[in-house]
Amino acid sequence: MKTKPGTEPRIKTVLNVDAEGKTNVEGIWAAGTIAGVSVHTIITAGDGAKVAINVISELNGERYVDHDLMK
Numbered sequence: 001m002k003t004k005p006g007t008e009p010r011i012k013t014v015l016n017v018d019a020e021g022k023t024n025v026e027g028i029w030a031a032g033t034i035a036g037v038s039v040h041t042i043i044t045a046g047d048g049a050k051v052a053i054n055v056i057s058e059l060n061g062e063r064y065v066d067h068d069l070m071k
């Protein structure tokens with residue numbers, strides 16, 4: 001799996017992911033610290049949510065939202 005040097009304090013190496021969270025290995029996604037985002041709880045959790053939405057969307061074959069539609 002492709003890696004690159006980390007930019008955050010004490011994070012030596014991270015996975016090389018694209019904007020969606022995909023690694024170079026088919027079917028392997030990454031989020032949070034290992035994906036190189038800023039190491040704060042709210043950011044890593046948000047990144048996990050972002051990548052989860054992308055995984056669900058790819059599995060479903062269409063963009064996923066779980067919002068209720070306004071009527």
Ligand SMILES: Cc1cc2nc3c(=O)[nH]c(=O)nc-3n(C[C@H](O)[C@H](O)[C@H](O)COP(=O)(O)OP(=O)(O)OC[C@H]3O[C@@H](n4cnc5c(N)ncnc54)[C@H](O)[C@@H]3O)c2cc1C
Pocket residue numbers: 031032033034038039040041042044045
């Ligand atoms: C001492 C300390 C204090 C902190 N204080 C703050 C703070 O005050 N405010 C703040 O916003 N952030 C704080 N942080 C940062 C915050 O905790 C992290 O940014 C956040 O938890 C990262 O979430 P993550 O999901 O990316 O990684 P992690 O929470 O590290 O989750 C990775 C998970 O993967 C698991 N894992 C690892 N290897 C494997 C494997 N091979 N197979 C299966 N599972 C594996 C680990 O056990 C772990 O549960 C602090 C961090 C530390 C260490």
